[in-house]
Amino acid sequence: MVLQVNCSVCDTEQPVAQVCTNCGVNMGEYFCDICKFYDDDIEKGQFHCDDCGICRIGxxxxxxxxxxxxxxxxxxxxxxxxxxxxxxxxxxxxxxxxxxxxxxxxxxxxxxxxxxxxxxxxxxxRDKYCCPICSKSLIDMSRTWKRIDEEIEATVMPEDYRHKKVWILCNDCNDTTEVYFHIIGQKCSHCKSYNTRSIAPPVLPQ
Structure with a gap:
């Protein structure tokens, strides 16, 4: 912690304060006695937050x-x-x-x-619409999901894959469901989101 400062005008060493005890010069337009912080650009809107324990701007x-x-x-x-x-x-x-x-x-x-x-x-x-931390969708994706619905309807899977199922985890609602596998994407049965990921490989129905 800063305990002493030197006045840049008269070079007097003194306890931390806004005004020099010797020559009376203002050593900072903004001064925080808690953070021992000086700043001359008061247009930043500096203020001390007691809960944060630091000075902030704005x-x-x-x-x-x-x-x-x-x-x-x-x-x-x-x-x-x-x-x-x-x-x-x-x-x-x-x-x-x-x-x-x-x-x-x-x-x-x-x-x-x-x-x-x-x-x-x-x-x-850059067309990244998922949280980098939890992968949940950040904006309304309903129009995108509708477009994927149309693409899937127009794209027929080969016979070997047409009836295979896969377990998925939905990043948006955290629900786990078993759905038909499709190369374009897997739709959550609960919230209708395509923001999903496979948690098991596709398997043929018994």
Missing amino acids: GRENYFHCKRCGSCYSTSLRNNHLCIENSMRHHCPICFEYLFDSLKDTTVMKCGHTMHCECYHEMIK
Whole structure:
């Protein structure tokens, strides 16, 4: 912990404070006595969050602290996100920067996991619509599922595979079902999602 600082104007060594005890110069437009932190660019909107235990930027009026998630979020997410305990105490699944003390804006996905906003938008731009952590769909995929329905209906499987079944796990609803195997995809019988994965090889009916 910083206990002493030197004034850059008069070079006086002194206990940490915002104003120099000798010459009276303001040593930082923003000063946090808890973090012992100085900053001259007050347009960042610095504020100290007692619950986080660190200083953040962006303006206190624009953020709230979610006690279950364990971090500050934009006020737009108040009562509008799925809480996961300490969800910010991990690295962004895209760029791997630690999220809790990152200066970049973060977003909470439908599944409750968090990542940088810019990483999220870049991922969506590249047609990646599943959470990198839990694989749940991030947006409404109903139109895509309908298109896959049409592709499957138009694509007849060879006779040897036409009646084979496979066990699948749905990433969206976590249900496990046995369905007919198709090369294009397997549809969850419960939620109708194609965001599924095989958990057993296709077998012929007995």
